[in-house]
Amino acid sequence: MRPASLVLFLTFTLLAFNAGHILPGVAEKQKVWARAGGSAVLPCHLSPRKAAKTWKQLPDKTSVQWKRHGGSAYQEPHMVLEVGYSGLRKTALPMRPRVSVQDPASRSGNFSLRIDPVRSEDAGLYEARVTYNTEVQSCQVELGVTTVTLSPPGPVVENEPLLLSCNSSHRARLVETCWFHNGRLVPTSRNFFPLHGALSILRPAMRDAGSWRCQLRYSDNEIISATYNLQILGFDGPTNPVVYAASGSAVDLPCTLSYFPSALGINVVTAHWSRTVGGHWQDWGISQNLSSRSFHLHLPAVGPGDAGQYRCTISVSSKTIIRDVTLTVVTVTPSIQGPVSEGSHLLLICSLIHPQGYESFQWKHLGSASTSSKLSVATSRNLEGHRHQMGPTLEIPQVSQKDTGTWECSVYGPEGRLGATEYGLQITGSQVSSPPTIFSGQVTFGLTLTLFFLLMVCVLALALQKRARYSAFPALEGMIAVTVPRKKEMEENQKKIQQTEC
Ligand SMILES: *[C@@H]1O[C@H](CO)[C@@H](O)[C@H](O)[C@H]1NC(C)=O
Numbered sequence: 001m002r003p004a005s006l007v008l009f010l011t012f013t014l015l016a017f018n019a020g021h022i023l024p025g026v027a028e029k030q031k032v033w034a035r036a037g038g039s040a041v042l043p044c045h046l047s048p049r050k051a052a053k054t055w056k057q058l059p060d061k062t063s064v065q066w067k068r069h070g071g072s073a074y075q076e077p078h079m080v081l082e083v084g085y086s087g088l089r090k091t092a093l094p095m096r097p098r099v100s101v102q103d104p105a106s107r108s109g110n111f112s113l114r115i116d117p118v119r120s121e122d123a124g125l126y127e128a129r130v131t132y133n134t135e136v137q138s139c140q141v142e143l144g145v146t147t148v149t150l151s152p153p154g155p156v157v158e159n160e161p162l163l164l165s166c167n168s169s170h171r172a173r174l175v176e177t178c179w180f181h182n183g184r185l186v187p188t189s190r191n192f193f194p195l196h197g198a199l200s201i202l203r204p205a206m207r208d209a210g211s212w213r214c215q216l217r218y219s220d221n222e223i224i225s226a227t228y229n230l231q232i233l234g235f236d237g238p239t240n241p242v243v244y245a246a247s248g249s250a251v252d253l254p255c256t257l258s259y260f261p262s263a264l265g266i267n268v269v270t271a272h273w274s275r276t277v278g279g280h281w282q283d284w285g286i287s288q289n290l291s292s293r294s295f296h297l298h299l300p301a302v303g304p305g306d307a308g309q310y311r312c313t314i315s316v317s318s319k320t321i322i323r324d325v326t327l328t329v330v331t332v333t334p335s336i337q338g339p340v341s342e343g344s345h346l347l348l349i350c351s352l353i354h355p356q357g358y359e360s361f362q363w364k365h366l367g368s369a370s371t372s373s374k375l376s377v378a379t380s381r382n383l384e385g386h387r388h389q390m391g392p393t394l395e396i397p398q399v400s401q402k403d404t405g406t407w408e409c410s411v412y413g414p415e416g417r418l419g420a421t422e423y424g425l426q427i428t429g430s431q432v433s434s435p436p437t438i439f440s441g442q443v444t445f446g447l448t449l450t451l452f453f454l455l456m457v458c459v460l461a462l463a464l465q466k467r468a469r470y471s472a473f474p475a476l477e478g479m480i481a482v483t484v485p486r487k488k489e490m491e492e493n494q495k496k497i498q499q500t501e502c
Pocket residue numbers: 041100101102110111112113114
């Protein structure tokens with residue numbers, strides 16, 4: 001053979017070997033890393049050329065046997081999975097439900113072993129023997145397993161100390177462990193401090209959820225990484241929510257979990273509300289709904305006495321998370337109680353029960369809520385020049401007709417509008433406004449009284465008439481004659497009242 005052809009031959013052999021990943025006779029050892037709980041593929045491929053040839057010529061004369069060389073030194077190599085000529089599969093007991101090869105492996109030349117899920121004890125050396133035609137080829141794969149463990153185990157809840165530990169099956173001395181959260185190196189702090197290959201998180205918060213990666217460096221300079229997707233069960237929304245509610249309105253105090261409990265495999269969730277009364281926590285109510293992540297407390301009509309501190313306590317498999325919610329009630333106190341007469345001096349004081357201290361106020365005239373056509377004209381005029389006033393107190397030096405209607409007191413905080421309440425101003429003693437309900441009530445009362453009086457008169461008249469038949473008392477007849485015209489007069493009065501009413 002000439003040197004040139006020898007080089008060509010060697011190159012060809014090398015190419016064929018690279019394509020097939022199988023060294024005829026001698027096994028090429030590969031290393032695969034997998035995380036405990038994840039899946040692993042131990043590669044073993046025949047070159048497409050060989051696979052095609054095998055499938056064309058002897059499709060049913062291919063078999064594969066995967067063996068494991070034992071996790072510890074004493075263990076004999078033992079069978080993991082075998083696919084015979086007939087396609088019959090045999091799987092060894094310990095790994096039976098977790099191992100598979102592609103079906104049919106001979107057609108694609110892919111004899112890779114898939115392990116799902118991987119366990120830390122699966123680490124070790126694996127060997128595949130592929131028998132096709134009359135040839136035998138082997139693949140050797142070293143499986144390394146990394147583990148990330150959480151302690152305490154189970155769902156991770158907000159604010160409960162947590163230890164993330166990282167380990168691998170690599171047999172060398174661990175030199176250094178670095179931690180990365182969402183791709184960024186985590187520096188040591190009061191909240192995160194490393195503890196010999198582990199990371200302690202003192203108070204896990206919602207922002208600590210996400211991808212955590214540990215990077216282990218060993219004395220032989222081997223660097224191994226493992227990632228873990230940390231889910232933290234906590235609450236949605238701000239940490240200490242403050243709810244502003246107008247006195248008399250309905251309110252829902254929020255308590256919403258960051259995940260549906262079922263998504264984290266939690267079956268028992270109890271939510272329990274309490275509130276501070278005289279410095280002590282008093283039970284308020286329990287709500288339980290597993291198909292929901294919201295456990296809000298509904299108050300149908302808040303009063304000034306409802307303002308204060310509330311607490312939502314959620315128990316999740318022996319762990320509890322709490323969220324404090326503050327209820328602040330917004331009220332308006334007028335300086336004049338009852339109906340306000342035109343021209344009077346009126347103060348409207350907007351106040352907060354259980355304030356935070358940073359609130360500011362704004363008064364606004366929204367106009368009249370009356371449906372009367374005359375008034376809606378007045379309303380639109382009012383809206384054109386509607387007045388704003390800062391501060392909790394609105395002063396109207398001389399109440400006039402244009403001030404009737406709804407006044408709104410809005411409460412603002414650093415982040416914007418927090419809540420509002422309304423006050424309806426009604427003015428008495430004016431010509432334009434429709435008669436107040438009290439007035440029509442007086443009319444009805446007057447009419448009833450008149451009718452009752454008439455009835456009494458009739459009864460009296462009948463009684464007197466009867467008596468007059470037995471004894472002669474002409475004077476009494478005269479009395480009846482006197483009362484009858486009064487009755488007519490009253491009926492006329494009544495008609496007059498009804499006319500003014502319409
Ligand atoms: C080979 O088979 C394994 C498992 O049976 C599979 O995960 C892998 O994707 C396959 N590889 C190719 C290149 O098809």
